[in-house]
Amino acid sequence: METFEAHYDSMCATIRKRMPNADMAVIEQAVEYARNKHKEQKRKDGSPYIIHPLAVAEIVVEMGLDTDAILGALLHDCIEDTDASREEISNLFGSSVAQLVDGVTKLTRANFSSTEQAQMENLRKMFMAMSKDIRVVLIKIADRLHNMRTMQYQTPEKQISKCRETMDIYAPLAHRLGMQKIKWELEDISLRYLDPADYNNIMSYLNAHKEQDEAFMNTIQNTINQRLTSIGIQNTSYGRIKHVYSIYRKMQTQDKAIDQLYDIYAFRVIVDTIPDCYNVLGHIHDLFNLVPGRFKDYISTPKPNMYQSLHTTVIGSQGIPFEVQIRTWEMHETAEYGIAAHWKYKQGAGEGNERDFEWVRRLLESQQDSDAEEFVQSLKIDMFDDEVFVYTPKGRIVSLPAGSTPIDFAYAIHSGVGNSMIGAKVNNRIANIDTTLNNGDIIEILTSRGAKGPSRDWLNICKSNQARTKIKQWFKKEKREENVAHGRSAFEAEMKRVGLPLSITIDPEVGPQLLKKLSFDDWEDMYAAIGYGGLTAVKAVGRIRDDINRAVKAQANDKLTASPLRTVPDSEAVKRNRHIVNGVIVEDIDSCMIKFAKCCAPVPGDAIIGFITKGFGVSVHRCDCPNAAHRDDPIQSARWVRVRWANESAQPFETTLELDCITRDGLLLDVATTMTTARVRVKELFGKDLPGGKSIFTVKFEVADVTELDAIRNKLLNIRDVVGSRRGQN
Ligand code: MN
Numbered sequence: 208m209e210t211f212e213a214h215y216d217s218m219c220a221t222i223r224k225r226m227p228n229a230d231m232a233v234i235e236q237a238v239e240y241a242r243n244k245h246k247e248q249k250r251k252d253g254s255p256y257i258i259h260p261l262a263v264a265e266i267v268v269e270m271g272l273d274t275d276a277i278l279g280a281l282l283h284d285c286i287e288d289t290d291a292s293r294e295e296i297s298n299l300f301g302s303s304v305a306q307l308v309d310g311v312t313k314l315t316r317a318n319f320s321s322t323e324q325a326q327m328e329n330l331r332k333m334f335m336a337m338s339k340d341i342r343v344v345l346i347k348i349a350d351r352l353h354n355m356r357t358m359q360y361q362t363p364e365k366q367i368s369k370c371r372e373t374m375d376i377y378a379p380l381a382h383r384l385g386m387q388k389i390k391w392e393l394e395d396i397s398l399r400y401l402d403p404a405d406y407n408n409i410m411s412y413l414n415a416h417k418e419q420d421e422a423f424m425n426t427i428q429n430t431i432n433q434r435l436t437s438i439g440i441q442n443t444s445y446g447r448i449k450h451v452y453s454i455y456r457k458m459q460t461q462d463k464a465i466d467q468l469y470d471i472y473a474f475r476v477i478v479d480t481i482p483d484c485y486n487v488l489g490h491i492h493d494l495f496n497l498v499p500g501r502f503k504d505y506i507s508t509p510k511p512n513m514y515q516s517l518h519t520t521v522i523g524s525q526g527i528p529f530e531v532q533i534r535t536w537e538m539h540e541t542a543e544y545g546i547a548a549h550w551k552y553k554q555g556a557g558e559g560n561e562r563d564f565e566w567v568r569r570l571l572e573s574q575q576d577s578d579a580e581e582f583v584q585s586l587k588i589d590m591f592d593d594e595v596f597v598y599t600p601k602g603r604i605v606s607l608p609a610g611s612t613p614i615d616f617a618y619a620i621h622s623g624v625g626n627s628m629i630g631a632k633v634n635n636r637i638a639n640i641d642t643t644l645n646n647g648d649i650i651e652i653l654t655s656r657g658a659k660g661p662s663r664d665w666l667n668i669c670k671s672n673q674a675r676t677k678i679k680q681w682f683k684k685e686k687r688e689e690n691v692a693h694g695r696s697a698f699e700a701e702m703k704r705v706g707l708p709l710s711i712t713i714d715p716e717v718g719p720q721l722l723k724k725l726s727f728d729d730w731e732d733m734y735a736a737i738g739y740g741g742l743t744a745v746k747a748v749g750r751i752r753d754d755i756n757r758a759v760k761a762q763a764n765d766k767l768t769a770s771p772l773r774t775v776p777d778s779e780a781v782k783r784n785r786h787i788v789n790g791v792i793v794e795d796i797d798s799c800m801i802k803f804a805k806c807c808a809p810v811p812g813d814a815i816i817g818f819i820t821k822g823f824g825v826s827v828h829r830c831d832c833p834n835a836a837h838r839d840d841p842i843q844s845a846r847w848v849r850v851r852w853a854n855e856s857a858q859p860f861e862t863t864l865e866l867d868c869i870t871r872d873g874l875l876l877d878v879a880t881t882m883t884t885a886r887v888r889v890k891e892l893f894g895k896d897l898p899g900g901k902s903i904f905t906v907k908f909e910v911a912d913v914t915e916l917d918a919i920r921n922k923l924l925n926i927r928d929v930v931g932s933r934r935g936q937n
Pocket residue numbers: 259283284350
């Protein structure tokens with residue numbers, strides 16, 4: 208059984224070697240504190256629990272982090288597994304240590320599982336996002352490494368799930384952080400549990416060839432060493448077999464047996480300076496035969512994870528190819544410990560997260576390939592806190608902007624889910640729909656077919672553009688009448704607030720100009736837009752404010768200059784003229800918006816009737832329009848009003864005719880020519896073929912009144928193969 212003393216001594220020895228300046232007094236205090244807290248607990252193998260934090264701390268020391276990180280490692284399981292609190296740790300060891308322990312605890316509690324391969328990157332991002340401080344990630348990796356080393360005491364199920372997680376998250380992170388040594392160890396242990404048969408195959412092959420391999424490696428090593436010593440280059444060189452998992456991967460990807468594998472030997476030459484590296488390279492190529500195409504200069508072009516070395520593959524007199532890696536001691540340190548190796552450069556730069564992150568950012572920004580770019584993104588998330596990762600009940604990860612709520616989540620799943628949402632569960636508890644989501648939360652959206660749809664408040668609650676857009680779309684589509692009413696009152700209130708006359712909007716001259724400025728075809732559309740949130744009332748009024756003021760001023764001037772010249776009109780005529788809007792007089796209503804119904808497109812001369820719309824204004828229909836057929840119904844009758852054409856109307860009216868035709872070449876041209884000859888302004892003209900050699904032509908044009916319309920219709924009916932006509936919809 209392992210003992211406290213053995214682990215404690217081992218950790219202290221490593222501290223003396225790797226971090227001689229560490230504060231031993233406080234480290235001893237933390238060891239005592241943790242030992243006391245974990246007093247009653249045992250590891251699965253029966254040894255005292257404290258040896259785990261000691262071992263984790265030792266790994267952190269090997270990485271070369273700082274005293275706070277060592278304390279964080281020693282205390283990393285205290286909050287989770289004992290009665291220790293963050294406050295207590297903060298009081299005893301400082302807030303920065305407490306923050307590290309708290310960060311590790313959060314990662315321990317989080318469930319990093321996803322069944323989908325495509326989600327692994329999100330999983331790793333979530334891990335990073337939850338960590339906040341890169342030291343938390345490093346302590347957690349150390350924690351996992353020690354747990355992997357003692358994996359034999361776990362149940363088979365636990366072994367498999369932990370090893371999967373290690374392969375999915377911890378090994379890739381160690382790789383990206385440049386911690387080659389830890390990555391290899393994590394992979395090899397995982398493989399042992401995940402594919403024991405292949406693992407054992409490789410191991411027994413390697414064991415069986417051990418003597419042979421060692422003899423080979425010794426020969427090569429001696430050859431290299433002799434040459435370098437003879438020319439006076441200080442060096443440390445040694446050979447090794449590549450790690451088991453990389454051999455396993457090579458066998459898989461190259462589909463080869465282990466004895467067919469090309470390069471399982473790697474030699475390292477570590478020297479003092481970069482010029483020495485290139486110098487050594489020359490001598491290696493002189494001693495052995497170069498394998499073409501295998502030379503890589505990672506010194507001038509470092510790998511994204513900061514790795515630097517020269518790589519070359521050569522063949523010796525035995526005919527066995529092997530790789531040689533040439534690097535300086537500093538590069539070697541970086542290759543072994545990655546990001547952690549750079550920790551010491553930061554020492555003395557002062558405290559504070561920002562500075563901590565500064566060098567990580569610099570480092571990561573220097574990473575260039577796409578893989579790394581994504582990783583830079585993920586670390587930036589960590590640093591800038593702009594994303595949150597949550598789970599669906601089925602374990603799919605959804606990434607949302609930081610601060611998102613269940614509303615954002617629901618619309619991220621599907622707009623149908625959002626629109627029928629009636630509530631939400633966060634981590635299996637009913638939660639308010641404005642709850643801020645945290646990394647790792649599991650969100651379940653409660654929906655109902657009878658849901659009333661989103662509320663307007665949601666637009667203020669949700670954080671994602673996606674949710675906002677979808678909610679707006681819903682309002683746009685589902686609630687036109689309500690939008691128009693809502694938007695209209697908002698618009699009127701704003702007009703009132705800034706002191707503009709509402710009547711100007713229905714002024715026959717100014718009104719259409721204002722609409723054009725607002726880029727709408729009619730006022731109802733504009734009100735609807737305000738209603739669903741596509742446009743704010745303040746913005747709308749702001750856009751037309753100057754025009755209105757100008758128009759009001761101009762009208763006041765007109766009155767002053769025009770009135771003396773005019774004959775005094777009788778009061779009845781003045782009154783009646785005020786009623787004329789768009790060439791139509793609405794009886795009994797003093798001033799209102801007029802629009803022509805698109806369904807029947809009335810023109811002067813048509814018998815017409817007006818309908819008071821719920822949104823705004825009077826819509827004018829032809830008396831024979833199907834939509835006006837039920838105007839005598841008691842429910843509707845109050846909203847139908849009598850309207851008539853004003854005689855002096857000069858404005859053109861748009862109307863549409865549909866022509867039934869027998870299909871033939873040149874017919875479209877004939878129709879167009881007829882319209883041109885009649886000097887009619889055509890707005891649209893198109894034909895559509897129907898089955899059985901028939902077609903329908905639709906022509907939209909401007910007329911002054913129904914007399915002109917009938918004249919044109921007759922001309923069109925005179926064209927050969929035009930067999931019928933009817934008034935269409937505009
Ligand atoms: Mn632990």
